Amino acid sequence: MSNLHGFATHFPAGYPSFPPRGGPFPGAASSSSGDSGPANAGQPQFDIFEWHPAYQSCQRYFLDHAQHDNGVQAVAALINICLPFQWTSTPIVNSAGPMPNASGPGAYNHPWPRQAPVNNVRAQPPPTWVSLVPYIRRLVITGMDKDGIMHGFFGEDWRKGVGPVHECERRNYLFTAKSTEWAEVKHHYDMSPHESVPFLKPLQDAHLAEIEGAEQTWSQWLAMQDWMVGPRAPNLDGEAKGEA
Incomplete structure (x- = not known):
């Protein structure tokens, strides 16, 4: 791990920190909302080893809890994106249960174990991996990336786990809009004929x-x-x- 320490220090350039944007859902602010504030706006810092467990936590929360929530399903239907359990090919219902003794939202603040416990006779299968980026992108371009919705999709510590990706995708949306015309922007974000973008909104709460x-x-x-x-x-x- 020590040979990667420098990498963790210099990787951050692509992940800026900005002051938290408020919004209509103040009660859903995460416990990590103070991690990126005005003092750090000019000096972005990003430690990949600190971030990765939090991202894994958001993945597990999304797969095990959020995608089965009626509110999340309603938002996904509105913005026309399939949740993993709705995939027609190899649907993913959960994260394969790497932590069988934990349950509830509080179970999603720990990284996935790297190996099965030594007292297990058979090793557990590796946890299922699903990229959260398509969902973050779709929320951003439809103006649905409010704090409360992000919290509902990705859990209590969403700012730590998907916050850096969220900021980058907001910036990418600005770049895409500046690069070409509306039809090309929409085409860029369409995922398939069945998951096309239903509408685009200018970047919200900038x-x-x-x-x-x-x-x-x-x-x-x-x-x-x-x-x-x-x-x-x-x-x-x-x-x-x-x-x-």
């Missing part, structure tokens, strides 16, 4: 720090199109870069 962060990163992308990278990279950070 804050100035989020917009400025996206704007700066977009400028870096434009610079790369002109091969202005490495020693030829422009000083896009202004005085802040000079002070560093």
Whole structure:
């Protein structure tokens, strides 16, 4: 693990931290809502080893609990995306129960075990893996990525687990909209003929720090199109870069 410590420190560049966006569901704020605040907005930090167990927790909560909730099913139907148990080919009903002695929402704040307990005669099968990104993307582009809905889909610690992915997908949506016209944006986000995007909404509850962060990163992308990278990279950070 020690040989990856530097990787964990420098990986964060793609995962910015922004002040939490409030919204109409203040009661659903997670216990980790204070992890990304104004003080960290200019200095994004992301530790992959701290994040990964929380993401696994959100996966397990989504598979074992959220997808069977009537509210989540209603939202999924509205935005036209199948939940794993609804897949016509190899439906996934749960996460294969890697923690048989735990139950309820409180059971989803621990990482999946790497191996079966030593007292087991037969090893447990590995937990089922389902990407949460398609669901986050669909919530973002339909304006449904409110705190309460994110909490309902991904559990109490959704900010730790899927919060970084959520922020990146919001930024990607801005980039996609800036890159092409509406029809192409919709086509980009359509998943299949049966799970096409029913409607698009402009990015909801955007804050100035989020917009400025996206704007700066977009400028870096434009610079790369002109091969202005490495020693030829422009000083896009202004005085802040000079002070560093």
